[in-house]
Amino acid sequence: MELKEILRFADDLVFAKTGKHLDDLQQAILRETFQGQKYAKIAQERNCSEGYIRSVASELWKIFSDVLKEDVTKTNVKSILERARFYNFSQTIASDNATVNNFNICSKKSQLPQVTQQPQQTPTRSHIDLGDAPEIFSFYDRTHELATLENWIVRDRDRLIALLGIGGIGKTTLALQLIEQIKTNFDYLIYRSLRFSPTPDAILTNLLQIFSQEGEIPQAIEAQLSQLINYLRKYRCLIVLDDLQMLFSSGQLAGQYKSGYEDYHLLFKQIAEVCHQSCILLISWEKSREVAKLERVNNYVHSFLLGSLGVAAKQILRQHNLSDEESWETLINAYQGNPLWLEFTATTIQELFRGNVSEFLECNECDAPILCESLQAQLDRQFQRLTPQEQAVTIQLANQTEPVSLPQIRKTVELSTSDLLNAMQSLGRRFLLDAKEQGKTSFFTLNPVLQQYVKNRFSH
Ligand SMILES: Nc1ncnc2c1ncn2[C@@H]1O[C@H](COP(=O)(O)OP(=O)(O)OP(=O)(O)O)[C@@H](O)[C@H]1O
Numbered sequence: 001m002e003l004k005e006i007l008r009f010a011d012d013l014v015f016a017k018t019g020k021h022l023d024d025l026q027q028a029i030l031r032e033t034f035q036g037q038k039y040a041k042i043a044q045e046r047n048c049s050e051g052y053i054r055s056v057a058s059e060l061w062k063i064f065s066d067v068l069k070e071d072v073t074k075t076n077v078k079s080i081l082e083r084a085r086f087y088n089f090s091q092t093i094a095s096d097n098a099t100v101n102n103f104n105i106c107s108k109k110s111q112l113p114q115v116t117q118q119p120q121q122t123p124t125r126s127h128i129d130l131g132d133a134p135e136i137f138s139f140y141d142r143t144h145e146l147a148t149l150e151n152w153i154v155r156d157r158d159r160l161i162a163l164l165g166i167g168g169i170g171k172t173t174l175a176l177q178l179i180e181q182i183k184t185n186f187d188y189l190i191y192r193s194l195r196f197s198p199t200p201d202a203i204l205t206n207l208l209q210i211f212s213q214e215g216e217i218p219q220a221i222e223a224q225l226s227q228l229i230n231y232l233r234k235y236r237c238l239i240v241l242d243d244l245q246m247l248f249s250s251g252q253l254a255g256q257y258k259s260g261y262e263d264y265h266l267l268f269k270q271i272a273e274v275c276h277q278s279c280i281l282l283i284s285w286e287k288s289r290e291v292a293k294l295e296r297v298n299n300y301v302h303s304f305l306l307g308s309l310g311v312a313a314k315q316i317l318r319q320h321n322l323s324d325e326e327s328w329e330t331l332i333n334a335y336q337g338n339p340l341w342l343e344f345t346a347t348t349i350q351e352l353f354r355g356n357v358s359e360f361l362e363c364n365e366c367d368a369p370i371l372c373e374s375l376q377a378q379l380d381r382q383f384q385r386l387t388p389q390e391q392a393v394t395i396q397l398a399n400q401t402e403p404v405s406l407p408q409i410r411k412t413v414e415l416s417t418s419d420l421l422n423a424m425q426s427l428g429r430r431f432l433l434d435a436k437e438q439g440k441t442s443f444f445t446l447n448p449v450l451q452q453y454v455k456n457r458f459s460h
Pocket residue numbers: 138139140141142165166167168169170171172173174284285309316339340343
């Protein structure tokens with residue numbers, strides 16, 4: 001690429017960010033840096049100190065770093081500008097009325113420009129394709145959760161968000177409510193469940209068909225991915241991919257892709273790292289490894305752990321015509337505010353106790369949650385995904401009445417230290433383990449409902 005062309009591109013970037021063109025010194029620093037010149041030499045030629053050149057240059061690298069969301073330094077500035085120039089696309093930066101044609105610019109998060117689509121590219125109405133999403137009949141509370149997710153998606157323009165939590169806690173319901181709440185901000189809103197483990201090729205083809213019904217869909221995964229990224233740049237899309245855990249191997253540590261599914265890693269990594277104006281919301285029982293890694297280094301990646309529905313779960317109990325409202329909070333706490341667990345239990349209370357909650361609670365002498373058959377079956381599905389080592393740890397933890405530290409667990413479980421640590425980390429990534437700090441030590445407890453499940457299952 002010609003030097004003149006990169007300089008012009010650099011000037012456009014600086015103008016879009018600061019409203020000012022490159023001055024003579026900045027141009028000279030760029031030109032000479034591209035030619036491998038040292039700061040000392042540039043300073044000498046201009047009769048100024050090396051420190052001054054260094055500070056002007058570092059100001060310039062900072063502007064590029066902010067705009068391009070990459071750490072730009074003297075050594076990589078040329079290649080980063082060339083690459084950014086190469087991945088160009090048409091858009092108008094409206095924030096300061098600076099039009100930067102054919103350049104792909106992602107401005108700093110807090111000052112994100114409003115991207116105005118070319119009129120012929122913008123659908124007049126949002127295109128909503130929810131596939132086989134369940135219909136939501138009632139929705140309670142989750143005000144804070146909705147506000148946080150909306151902020152990340154609409155205000156901060158996150159590219160990749162993981163909505164995580166134990167089965168039944170309400171992830172799908174929350175995501176669908178969120179779509180309803182923020183749909184006017186998007187050109188495309190898409191929901192797909194991955195429960196039947198579609199291959200990366202199948203899901204990419206399916207997504208590409210939504211954007212272009214008649215267009216040709218490339219065969220190679222790289223080409224499919226690059227076509228998808230182009231759509232994510234051209235349109236503002238929210239794509240929800242639910243049941244991500246079905247892409248991970250059962251019987252292996254959390255978040256390991258099944259064989260043949262590793263390209264999903266590439267898909268999510270690209271979506272997080274490449275500049276575009278869309279967001280992918282991943283829903284899962286297990287934290288994926290790339291999200292765990294990316295969220296530490298990429299401002300556009302977040303994960304959200306969904307917890308108890310809290311007192312709003314009373315409305316679920318009301319819907320099930322339960323009585324004896326003073327005991328409802330005890331019931332909600334016993335089932336950790338998990339809406340699905342409460343729905344299962346409420347059905348049992350209705351069928352066996354005529355809806356009387358205290359009678360149900362009293363029939364249990366040892367204060368441990370009673371697991372009805374459907375709840376047991378739901379926990380079976382989660383427990384069966386654990387490795388033998390994780391299962392061994394849960395069996396030991398299920399027998400504990402107090403939180404235990406790692407050295408204490410080591411004494412009781414016959415596992416090598418690394419197997420034990422991997423198992424503990426994996427259980428944490430499945431949200432089945434609670435950790436609390438006391439002094440400098442972490443103490444662990446098993447999710448109380450799972451604890452009861454393990455006791456029931458292994459005590460005979
Ligand atoms: N905020 C809510 N208000 C009312 N009902 C809810 C709410 N959240 C969840 N539910 C109900 O709880 C049940 C489980 O919710 P949902 O299917 O969303 O959980 P999930 O976390 O997606 O579970 P899984 O991981 O197993 O797919 C559903 O019947 C749903 O209607």
